[in-house]
Amino acid sequence: MAVINIEINGKKISKEVPDNILLSDFLRERLTLTGTHVGCDTSQCGACVVHLNGNSVKSCTTLVADCDGAKITTIEGLASNGKMHPVQEAFKKHHGLQCGFCTPGMVMSAVDLLEKKKNPSEQEIRDWLEGNICRCTGYQGIVAAVKDAASKM
Amino acid sequence: MKIENFINENRPHESAIKHVSGQAHYTDDIPEPPGTLYGAIGWSKKSHAIIKKINLDEVIKSEGVIAVVTEDDIVGRNDVGPVFDGDPIFPKKAEYYGQPLYAVAATTTELARKAVLKAKISYKTLKPITTIQEALKKKSFVLKEKIIKKGEALKAIENSPYRLKGNFTTGSQEHFALEGQAAFVIPQEDNDFKVFSKTQHPSETQQIIAKMLNQKSNTITVETRRIGGSFGGTETQSFIFAAICTLLAKKTKRAVKLRIDRDDDIIITGKRHDFYSEYEVGFDELGVIKGLKLKLASRCGISPDLSGAINDRALLHIDNAYYLENVLLENYLCKTNTASNTAFRGFGGNQGMMAIENIIDHIATSLKKDSAEIRRRNFYQKKKKNITHYNMKIEDNIIQEIFDQLIKSSNYKSRMQNIKKFNSENKYIKKGIAMTPVKFGISFTTWHLNQAGALVHIYFNDGSVHVNTGAIEMGQGTYTKIAQLAANALGLPFNKIKVSATRTDKVPNTSASAASSTTDLNGAATLNAISKIKKNLSEYVKRKYKIKNSEGIYENGMVKFKGKIFKFNKLIKEAYLNRVSLSSSGFYATPKIHFDKKNFKGRPFLYFCYSAAVSEVIIDILTGENKILRADILHDAGRAINPAIEMGQIEGGFVQGAGWLGCEEVNWKTNGQITTHSPSTYKIPAVSDMPEKFNAEIFKKGKNIENVINKSKTTGEPPLMNAMSVFFAIKNAIASIRDYNINPKLDAPATPERILMSIKNLKKKYEK
Ligand code: FES
Ligand code: FES
Numbered sequence: 001m002a003v004i005n006i007e008i009n010g011k012k013i014s015k016e017v018p019d020n021i022l023l024s025d026f027l028r029e030r031l032t033l034t035g036t037h038v039g040c041d042t043s044q045c046g047a048c049v050v051h052l053n054g055n056s057v058k059s060c061t062t063l064v065a066d067c068d069g070a071k072i073t074t075i076e077g078l079a080s081n082g083k084m085h086p087v088q089e090a091f092k093k094h095h096g097l098q099c100g101f102c103t104p105g106m107v108m109s110a111v112d113l114l115e116k117k118k119n120p121s122e123q124e125i126r127d128w129l130e131g132n133i134c135r136c137t138g139y140q141g142i143v144a145a146v147k148d149a150a151s152k153m
Numbered sequence: 154m155k156i157e158n159f160i161n162e163n164r165p166h167e168s169a170i171k172h173v174s175g176q177a178h179y180t181d182d183i184p185e186p187p188g189t190l191y192g193a194i195g196w197s198k199k200s201h202a203i204i205k206k207i208n209l210d211e212v213i214k215s216e217g218v219i220a221v222v223t224e225d226d227i228v229g230r231n232d233v234g235p236v237f238d239g240d241p242i243f244p245k246k247a248e249y250y251g252q253p254l255y256a257v258a259a260t261t262t263e264l265a266r267k268a269v270l271k272a273k274i275s276y277k278t279l280k281p282i283t284t285i286q287e288a289l290k291k292k293s294f295v296l297k298e299k300i301i302k303k304g305e306a307l308k309a310i311e312n313s314p315y316r317l318k319g320n321f322t323t324g325s326q327e328h329f330a331l332e333g334q335a336a337f338v339i340p341q342e343d344n345d346f347k348v349f350s351k352t353q354h355p356s357e358t359q360q361i362i363a364k365m366l367n368q369k370s371n372t373i374t375v376e377t378r379r380i381g382g383s384f385g386g387t388e389t390q391s392f393i394f395a396a397i398c399t400l401l402a403k404k405t406k407r408a409v410k411l412r413i414d415r416d417d418d419i420i421i422t423g424k425r426h427d428f429y430s431e432y433e434v435g436f437d438e439l440g441v442i443k444g445l446k447l448k449l450a451s452r453c454g455i456s457p458d459l460s461g462a463i464n465d466r467a468l469l470h471i472d473n474a475y476y477l478e479n480v481l482l483e484n485y486l487c488k489t490n491t492a493s494n495t496a497f498r499g500f501g502g503n504q505g506m507m508a509i510e511n512i513i514d515h516i517a518t519s520l521k522k523d524s525a526e527i528r529r530r531n532f533y534q535k536k537k538k539n540i541t542h543y544n545m546k547i548e549d550n551i552i553q554e555i556f557d558q559l560i561k562s563s564n565y566k567s568r569m570q571n572i573k574k575f576n577s578e579n580k581y582i583k584k585g586i587a588m589t590p591v592k593f594g595i596s597f598t599t600w601h602l603n604q605a606g607a608l609v610h611i612y613f614n615d616g617s618v619h620v621n622t623g624a625i626e627m628g629q630g631t632y633t634k635i636a637q638l639a640a641n642a643l644g645l646p647f648n649k650i651k652v653s654a655t656r657t658d659k660v661p662n663t664s665a666s667a668a669s670s671t672t673d674l675n676g677a678a679t680l681n682a683i684s685k686i687k688k689n690l691s692e693y694v695k696r697k698y699k700i701k702n703s704e705g706i707y708e709n710g711m712v713k714f715k716g717k718i719f720k721f722n723k724l725i726k727e728a729y730l731n732r733v734s735l736s737s738s739g740f741y742a743t744p745k746i747h748f749d750k751k752n753f754k755g756r757p758f759l760y761f762c763y764s765a766a767v768s769e770v771i772i773d774i775l776t777g778e779n780k781i782l783r784a785d786i787l788h789d790a791g792r793a794i795n796p797a798i799e800m801g802q803i804e805g806g807f808v809q810g811a812g813w814l815g816c817e818e819v820n821w822k823t824n825g826q827i828t829t830h831s832p833s834t835y836k837i838p839a840v841s842d843m844p845e846k847f848n849a850e851i852f853k854k855g856k857n858i859e860n861v862i863n864k865s866k867t868t869g870e871p872p873l874m875n876a877m878s879v880f881f882a883i884k885n886a887i888a889s890i891r892d893y894n895i896n897p898k899l900d901a902p903a904t905p906e907r908i909l910m911s912i913k914n915l916k917k918k919y920e921k
Contacts, residue, residue, distance in 0.1 A: 098629065100166070138847075
């Protein structure tokens, strides 16, 4: 057990956690932030992506114990003051989702890309999203959404 | 006169905002009551064995474990088979590697998963049958074989100037819906159970649990709000998880959640049937098929599950878009010691279609003709050559128009020339192109499943509308489309309609959301319910205001009767105060269809969906690596209700089909152990596998000639088959190595290994 202090979606929390608890379980089970989905449990599908100190990470293979002092943003914390992030807007507009299960991770990855790179090319978008699997859409709407969001950020 | 008011509106998915902000609940996200436990399943490590003893002492002692369930805890039916028995919840004899044997409930998922590993099981190993070939040899079948005849195939083949023989295999496919199998069960008073299940089929989940518990169906309520993709993977394969979760809840008298880990999910559940075919075909100098003899065998796994209907659909689609005058079909449903294969988008239809497309391709290379041309020559025609091998007259055929339009818009012919030139100039990198058609029949082939119910309420105080149906929202947008239909029928804005979670206590006796017919059926049932409420309203208006012969026109929040106009909300309130019912159930049963399964004759489908695709690929002949450079699709969606949603299905289906025929390969060891049980060993298409250029379009002139909601056509399954063009483009690229003179032997999926093997064989043949 270890006590960790973290900031999640702008809220500071301090909790005692087992050494081996995964960030995805912590978010979903302890904080009921169930927008972070678990699709594969093994770091391969990207459904569980969150931001850790501004970088996208797969929360299903991140230990909470390693996050002491970190700032974490989940999909629930992306909108600010009730206003959706441009990437969220764009996914809705361009039908970048069907069943929606991959969507939170996909959106979080895309936001990270656009924060690091202002106007990525289509190829750069595709390369970046390589670690996020979508079984429904065929990715057309997703890539279109990221491109559109880039132009609005 | 009735005004035809068609919807054509690109509306975002009804849950889009919830999805992008993480607010949409899937089964595992549903808030839990205090004391909820978590389950895990222990499964067989042998693919065929007598279970001598299961020692669970260590499991029970394991940290956090509250209860263990085994076969002994099942008081009723120990089987989740949908049509026939054969899928025990906990078996006496292990029949496949991964078959559930026991389960535990513990205080956390992690502790439950750790506990199940501690069982000591002694097996007496038996020899497994794992492949189609072995099963054929040993006559190991789950159901009786089928022989179907039309005309005189053998004679026609014999009398044909040209004949070919060959065999062909299409592979299995793991569903890999991003949301895995999950269930959540809360015990209620009276021994009732509330079951949340990740399923395409709440009604059958309810019946199966009731039978397992020896309780009445009215004691079980199953609810499903949405599922994270499915593609057939939870049409029946979800039952065992809901059943086991209920057993755990019953035993512990506590709520239990069961979310299956991805690897276990792949190991425990069945997949797409792989098919093996042997063919003999006779044709003329134009490449027109005169006679076809085809043997189709599929790997069904341990039980019938849905294999009967899946193989029937394969047989019903061996014509794809082609007129076959003389056919002789044999169909074998092989029983193997592997998980019971099941529904997967296309439901056998696509496997049948691949068999005939491979034959057409073979004919084209043997005649040294362009395969698109040979395809065209074999198409069904409008006035003659329009009777299928199961004796259905095709009345809505538009394949010719679609094919011709696409051949032009995709510049197929000139690109073909450029590709040939490219190939003659490049030794190790080759390009290929192919064009394939799709004709896919819509309706459940099991007649009685073609029915649906709905429940519609209008609340008097604000005129808001609540809709419930048997439809499962799995990403295909059925809730959105049903709400659009309801809004249109009532002349209301979309946001006044709420389609709520599908539940067995609201709409009973539903069919699975499957066979691409979910919106057709449930949308029609919704409109039926609305028309009954409207009838109540117009009767009231007639009575009260002495207006005759007026049904009322519902538009822009107003209701117009002859000489009298109401605001919708006002009319509703007034009707309530005058004691008029504002709630109704609705029902729909597909007309016209009938099918005699025994003689394989009739009209199993209400209508057909048509489509065509051109794909261009590039392959590296030294490594087998390949890429789709461009795909052009023209798809018939009738008068699409929501073209943007249909487009998503068209694109997504294509990519999923390209996975099936390309990078996705399920593998088993000879002992029956599946080796491809995680995303690290099983590759589903990623964003980089998307075609570089992707031009998908909906056929503008499309219109359903049958009386289907909005004159639309469904887009669920048919788009997947457009990916056939990718496979034959790869084959075309391989054929270029020997100047298109020899038919390469290529089985699906065309993985890099298979491509290399095909090239190697081609070179050998050439040297001979
Ligand atoms: S659940 Fe974390 S990557 Fe799949
Ligand atoms: S929308 Fe279903 S997995 Fe992406």
